[in-house]
Amino acid sequence: MADLLIKNGLVLTFEKDTLSGQIIPGGAVAVRGDSILKVGKTADLSNKYGSAKVIDASGRIVMPGFIITHTHMPYVLAHNQPVDFSQLKSFWDMLQKMGWEWLEDLTTGDGIYAATRYAAMKMLKNGTTTVCDMVEGPNAIPGALSCSARAIEEVGIRAQVGYEVTERIPGVSILEKLDRGMAEKGFEENLSFLSRYPAGGDGRVQGRIGVHTAYTNSVDTMKKARELADKHGCGIQIHIAEIPRAFLVEKYGKSAPRVLEEAGLLGPDVVAAHCIDLTDEDLKILKRNNVNIVHTPMTNSLGGNGVARVPEMLDQGMNVSIGHDCFFTLNTAEYIRYAYLVHKIHNANPMLIPPFQILDMVLGNPARALGMGDKIGSLTPGKKADIIIIKPDSPSPVTPASVIGYFTMTFQGGDVESVLIDGELIVEKGRMTTVDEEEVKGMCIDEAKILWRKNGIEV
Ligand SMILES: [Zn+2]
Structure with a gap:
């Protein structure tokens, strides 16, 4: 039957x-x-x-x-937010101001709920059935992931979700000071979530510990992330080498992959976004640890951070999937097409990445990356x-x-x-059966207005 x-x-x-x-x-x-x-x-x-x-x-x-392995659904509140580009001189400024001061530090539980409902709905309507989402919002914990899960369950998308562990202190430059206490709060948020949404098993929503980066966390925090991931079998999601490697080398005398390998964080249960500025040695480190690479071509382009060595990664048999940070549209077709094209122009070689290979990057590869190759x-x-x-x-x-x-x-x-x-x-037939689309969109716009007003934007 x-x-x-x-x-x-x-x-x-x-x-x-x-x-x-x-x-x-x-x-x-x-x-x-x-x-x-x-x-x-x-x-x-x-x-x-x-x-x-x-x-x-x-x-x-x-x-x-389709399966998208790196999203930040609450980011949609900042879509189209007017930006004073005179205040931005570099990628570093974009991160500090656009990413942190004007968005993450102002994020609330209500904002997470409204934005996540909208983002999940939009992605579903565009054919994405599973996402791996990293929630950020140091002033929205504890409770940020509960808001996220409530939204995801209402809409009905399949998701792995984690809170981004970082030692960054809101309002303080990471160059001046980091605080392990901040990371501890992040771990608590993840652990509380994992107790309700365990990894593995049959749940549509599952936990996956989030770690921001190697440069916003101490080695001790990275070691703890690995310990907890092993204990809970939940894997780790992290950003690796999304900024020029010089910064990491200045801080540790080593590149991000090296720092993370030495901390013991890397492994086949790691889903690593960006992975742009890599040396040959860095690539070898990620390969020998069977790290799953998430290619995020549009945000890499936005930050002016270069083009990841994706054709070489694929040649070497590394598992590459596609993510998009929720920074632009939520339409998977745009990311399929951009990832399909950018390596051809970058390498002046039209033979790189044939169509079937791009489809693998939103189907079988991400399923394996999320440890769900036997399920989706x-x-x-x-x-x-x-x-x-x-x-x-x-x-x-x-x-x-x-x-x-x-x-x-x-x-x-x-x-x-x-x-x-x-x-x-x-x-x-193009309409959500689980939620009222206009109500979801209306609430998201209301929350975006609240965020924008905090940034002094009249709306
Ligand atoms: Zn990200």
């Missing part, structure tokens, strides 16, 4: 990776409970599961949902029924031969028509 049969679609299974996956025209997916029961031809599955509820996916693509990332019997149905708005045929190229050429998030998580229809 199946509960649901999605039939007559162009089914893309993406098993293991895009090259070994099947492309099934006239395909069907049978769902039982929260899991995929069977994938095959519509004729075969219709005979077998005739009594199930049916979604007719004629003219549509049926595939696993492909349409495989036994895996979670996290499925998206896309109605391509294309000026040309989307066929088994052209469908992979469609994702880099003309795919837009607005083409995503329906989204299922755990077999539950969360987005139906």
Whole structure:
């Protein structure tokens, strides 16, 4: 018995990776409970599961949902916030002012709740079914992650969530002083969350400890993060080498990967965002520790921090997925396309990163990065029924031969028509089934106004 049969679609299974996956025209997916029961031809599955509820996916693509491995959902409150660029002279200023003073230090629990609901809703409507989110807000703890989880559960996206542990003191330059007490508060926030949302298991929301960086934490804090991650089996999310390495070298005489390896923090359960300014030795360190790289091409570009060595990482067999910090739009299509293009122009080589490789970076690779390779990332019997149905708005045929190229050429998030998580229809024909979209958006705008006014912006 199946509960649901999605039939007559162009089914893309993406098993293991895009090259070994099947492309099934006239395909069907049978769902039982929260899991995929069977994938095959519509004729075969219709005979077998005739009594199930049916979604007719004629003219549509049926595939696993996208997975984004680095987000900060509360950041959306600062989208379009007017910025006085005369106050910003460098990336350092952007971090200090845009990131910390004008946003994170002013973040409240209500702001986290409103922004996270909006961001999760938008990502779902654009086909993203799982995210790894790092919450920041030193004045919003304790309780920041509870606000985040409440929002995520209402909307219905799958998420790993952690609070960013940092020794940074709000209002004080990190060059002047750090405080281990701040990190302790961050650990407490993570531990309290992990007690309610443990890692592993079957929960749609799970904890993953967040660590800001090697330069805003002492070696003792990094060691503690590793100890706790081992104890709770939850893995770590962290930013590595998103700033020029000179800063780390000045502080420790070593690069970030070296510092983190010596602290014992690195490992196959680490999801590391950015990883831009790396030497050959740094790359080797990340590879030998099986660190999962999160490529964040747009925010790397915004900060003027360079282009990560992604083609080399892929050549070396490193696991690379895509993140976006929630700094620009929440539309996965934009990140797929930008990551697909930027390495070609940067290296003056059009052969780098073919379309299938980019799709791996939002499907199978991130599933493995999050330790969920056996649960999500492909349409495989036994895996979670996290499925998206896309109605391509294309000026040309989307066929088994052209469908992979469609994702880099003309795919837009607005083409995503329906989204299922755990077999539950969360987005139906472009509309959320779980929340009132206008109410979610209205509350987010209200919270953005509150934040902006704190920055002296009349609104
Ligand atoms: Zn980040």
